[in-house]
Amino acid sequence: xxxxxxxxxxxxxxxxxxxxxxxxxxxxxxxxxxxxxxxxxxxxxxxxxxxxxxxxxxxxxxxxxxxxxxxxxxxxxxxxxxxxxxxxxxxxxxxxxxxxxxxxxxxxxxxxxxxxxxxxxxxxxxxxxxxxxxxxxxxxxxxxxxxxxxxxxxxxxxxxxxxxxxxxxxxxxxxxxxxxxxxxxxxxxxxxxxxxxxxxxxxxxxxxxxxxxxxxxxxxxxxxxxxxxxxxxxxxxxxxxxxxxxxxxxxxxxxxxxxxxxxxxxxxxxxxxxxxxxxxxxxxxxxxxxxxxxxxx
Numbered sequence: 001x002x003x004x005x006x007x008x009x010x011x012x013x014x015x016x017x018x019x020x021x022x023x024x025x026x027x028x029x030x031x032x033x034x035x036x037x038x039x040x041x042x043x044x045x046x047x048x049x050x051x052x053x054x055x056x057x058x059x060x061x062x063x064x065x066x067x068x069x070x071x072x073x074x075x076x077x078x079x080x081x082x083x084x085x086x087x088x089x090x091x092x093x094x095x096x097x098x099x100x101x102x103x104x105x106x107x108x109x110x111x112x113x114x115x116x117x118x119x120x121x122x123x124x125x126x127x128x129x130x131x132x133x134x135x136x137x138x139x140x141x142x143x144x145x146x147x148x149x150x151x152x153x154x155x156x157x158x159x160x161x162x163x164x165x166x167x168x169x170x171x172x173x174x175x176x177x178x179x180x181x182x183x184x185x186x187x188x189x190x191x192x193x194x195x196x197x198x199x200x201x202x203x204x205x206x207x208x209x210x211x212x213x214x215x216x217x218x219x220x221x222x223x224x225x226x227x228x229x230x231x232x233x234x235x236x237x238x239x240x241x242x243x244x245x246x247x248x249x250x251x252x253x254x255x256x257x258x259x260x261x262x263x264x265x266x267x268x269x270x271x272x273x274x275x276x277x278x279x280x281x282x283x284x285x286x287x288x289x290x291x292x293x294x295x296x297x
Contacts, residue, residue, distance in 0.1 A: 008042040011035060012050055013072050016060045017139065092284040095124040099136065100145035102129040103228045103248060104272060108160055109145070109293055116292045123285050131198040131226060137277050142286055148270030155275040159295040164269045165246040166207075169258040173238040180261055181241070184208055184217045187262075191240035192219035193231045206243045208265045219243075245269075271295065 015024040015035065025032045043050050050064035060068055100109060105127055113125055128141070136144040147164070151157045168181075174191075181187050187206070195204040203224065205216040221240045225231050228244050235242035235249075236257060242249075246266075252258040274293060276286070 005042070005045065008038050009067065009071060010075065011038045012042060012064070012067065013075065015039060015051065015058060016064060016068055019058050021058060091122050092120055092288055093122040094283055094285040095126055096143065096285050096289045097126045097128070097141045098143045098145070098274075098289075099128045099130050099134045099139075099141045101131050101228065103245070104145050104160075105129055107247065108272065112293045113289065116288065120285075120288065123288065125289060133199045136275075143274050143276050143289065145272055145274055148273045151273050151275045155277060157273040157275045158290055158293075160272040160274055160293055161295055162297070163271045166243060166266045166269060167246040167249045167253075167260050168206075168241055168243050168262050168266060169235055169249045169253065169260050170241045171236060171238045171258055172256065174235075174240065175259060180259075182262065184210065184215065184265065187217055187219050187241070190219070190221075191223075192221040193223045193225065193234045193240045193242040194219060194221055195228070195231060196224050196226050198226060207267055208262075209267050210265065214267070 011024075011028065014028055015021060018024040018027065021032045021035050025035045028035070039051060046063075048063045049061050050067065052059050052061055098109065109127060117123060117125070133146075133150070134141060134144055136142070145160065148157065148159070170190075178190065179186075181190055192206075196202070197204055203218070205218045208215050208217050219241075223231075223234050223239050225234065228248060231242045231244055232248055232252075234240065235244075236252060241261070249258055249260065253260050274290060276290075
């Protein structure tokens with residue numbers, strides 16, 4: 001196979017995985033026009049269309065799917081072997097890609113990774129903030145972060161935090177003209193700040209507990225966000241009640257800027273866990289990162 005075919009197929013694989021020229025170009029560090037030219041040239045040489053393009057999406061054709069199923073895994077094997085050879089050197093080398101939500105990145109991952117990087121100049125971490133339920137194998141992440149009960153059983157899971165209490169909070173200004181809620185039914189009368197789920201597009205139902213009985217409450221309100229930080233800021237501004245992790249709200253409750261309510265209704269979620277597909281293909285770089293971020297009681 002000609003060398004330009006090899007490099008161009010790698011570009012095709014990136015576009016097919018991302019299903020977006022924009023995201024693939026950003027990941028590869030090239031322009032979209034360059035990427036489009038590369039794909040067109042590859043299709044011309046092969047004599048077959050590999051991608052179906054619309055104004056909103058990109059998807060592999062039947063020929064493209066065949067390349068993805070039969071050729072992409074071979075490139076992954078080559079990359080794995082190259083990484084294994086690099087691991088035989090004196091210093092760990094490579095990039096570890098992680099996906100997690102913004103709050104977890106700021107409060108858990110980065111504080112633990114920041115001291116590690118200066119010790120290993122050839123180690124790189126790429127951290128993506130994403131609220132979707134990411135398939136880390138399909139999207140080629142090395143590590144994902146979820147609550148313990150959300151990790152698939154075939155994954156290796158490493159605890160990052162103790163169990164996570166959740167809280168319902170509102171500002172003193174919000175409660176000046178509204179009663180303090182004391183039940184799930186009361187929440188229906190309040191302006192609740194809600195979260196739109198990135199994976200399904202639906203609104204997250206608050207997971208509450210009533211004397212040990214789990215229940216989902218579909219609250220409503222004027223403000224809908226896609227990030228816990230935005231919900232916190234909206235609560236501080238008096239926009240309504242927010243349902244967010246207690247470690248985010250505790251400093252503001254202590255300062256008197258937020259009021260915690262319905263504490264006996266708020267659950268404790270299983271601790272956050274880092275997860276990855278298999279120990280078999282783990283590298284020294286991955287091992288260093290996992291050891292740095294793991295929970296140390």
